[in-house]
Amino acid sequence: MTRYERPRSVAEAASLLAAGDWALIAGGTDLYPAHVGRPIARPLLDLSRVEGLRGIRRSDSGWTIGATTTWSDVIRADLPPLFDALKAAAREVGGVQIQNAGTVAGNVCNASPAADGMPALLALDAEVELQSAAGSRRLPLDRFVLGSRRTARRPDELVSALHLPARNATARSAFSKLGGRRYLVISISMVAAMVELDGAGRVAHAAVAVGSCSAVAQRLPALEARLLGGNAAALADCVAPDDLAPLTPIDDVRGSGAYRLDATATLVRRALESLAP
Numbered sequence: 568m569t570r571y572e573r574p575r576s577v578a579e580a581a582s583l584l585a586a587g588d589w590a591l592i593a594g595g596t597d598l599y600p601a602h603v604g605r606p607i608a609r610p611l612l613d614l615s616r617v618e619g620l621r622g623i624r625r626s627d628s629g630w631t632i633g634a635t636t637t638w639s640d641v642i643r644a645d646l647p648p649l650f651d652a653l654k655a656a657a658r659e660v661g662g663v664q665i666q667n668a669g670t671v672a673g674n675v676c677n678a679s680p681a682a683d684g685m686p687a688l689l690a691l692d693a694e695v696e697l698q699s700a701a702g703s704r705r706l707p708l709d710r711f712v713l714g715s716r717r718t719a720r721r722p723d724e725l726v727s728a729l730h731l732p733a734r735n736a737t738a739r740s741a742f743s744k745l746g747g748r749r750y751l752v753i754s755i756s757m758v759a760a761m762v763e764l765d766g767a768g769r770v771a772h773a774a775v776a777v778g779s780c781s782a783v784a785q786r787l788p789a790l791e792a793r794l795l796g797g798n799a800a801a802l803a804d805c806v807a808p809d810d811l812a813p814l815t816p817i818d819d820v821r822g823s824g825a826y827r828l829d830a831t832a833t834l835v836r837r838a839l840e841s842l843a844p
């Protein structure tokens with residue numbers, strides 16, 4: 568490492584980014600393991616002390632998850648059932664030490680196909696806020712993560728927050744992960760689902776997202792469309808085999824593509840069953 572800076576404000580971080588080629592770091596739980604046995608060639612810009620970036624806030628339009636909010640922060644926060652999927656994912660990210668240091672935004676920016684936060688954030692319709700010296704912009708999460716280890720972030724930008732739209736009090740979500748063992752494992756498949764009901768108890772909004780079964784976690788739009796207007800008690804009955812068509816799971820040491828698809832169909836049904844009132 569040639570240089571290390573720990574700015575205290577977003578403006579300071581953005582002005583450093585505008586003037587050089589930095590590697591950003593938050594918790595370091597992805598960045599450091601990726602450099603085991605070799606030096607970090609670029610200067611490091613550590614976001615962990617930037618004021619105002621940590622925590623989850625509610626506003627009239629929805630929720631803001633600051634960029635340095637850790638998984639432990641998510642687990643400890645007092646949040647409505649809308650967040651149950653993200654909380655469940657948070658409990659599955661490594662062990663407690665990793666959850667204490669690792670951030671939600673770091674998980675997204677690292678853009679791993681197996682990032683546990685992605686399905687929940689996709690199901691919650693997250694938008695990514697990017698900040699540079701020139702200003703800020705927002706991108707829907709599915710337009711921010713472009714591929715395995717690829718995002719739409721420009722080199723002069725940092726991610727400052729994730730934004731989730733407001734939902735009514737009926738909104739709730741669920742997360743289900745399959746790994747080779749119960750904890751401390753890279754996912755073979757994981758599923759997050761979210762439903763919001765209307766005044767008559769019918770599904771007004773539905774989202775289902777799958778991770779580890781394609782280069783980037785995917786929503787299942789055909790299934791979501793079929794869930795709309797349905798009875799919340801019978802969500803799992805709506806699942807059809809073709810619903811998994813957007814997925815392109817690979818064969819690797821953790822499982823074959825065929826196994827992943829089969830397991831995912833079960834995870835989707837379980838996640839939807841768990842959302843029944």
Ligand SMILES: Cc1cc2nc3c(=O)[nH]c(=O)nc-3n(C[C@H](O)[C@H](O)[C@H](O)COP(=O)(O)OP(=O)(O)OC[C@H]3O[C@@H](n4cnc5c(N)ncnc54)[C@H](O)[C@@H]3O)c2cc1C
Nearest residue numbers: 591593594595596597598661669670673674676682683726
């Ligand atoms: C032992 C171990 C177990 C793990 N288990 C899991 C697991 O079960 N599931 C899982 O999903 N992950 C797991 N991880 C990976 C990691 O902990 C998570 O992805 C974590 O959320 C990363 O956050 P971080 O703050 O540590 O990211 P960092 O390592 O600090 O950064 C990751 C990447 O994102 C970039 N970045 C970070 N913050 C920003 C920002 N605000 N703006 C722009 N770019 C940014 C960095 O430049 C870097 O490229 C594990 C890691 C370890 C070491």
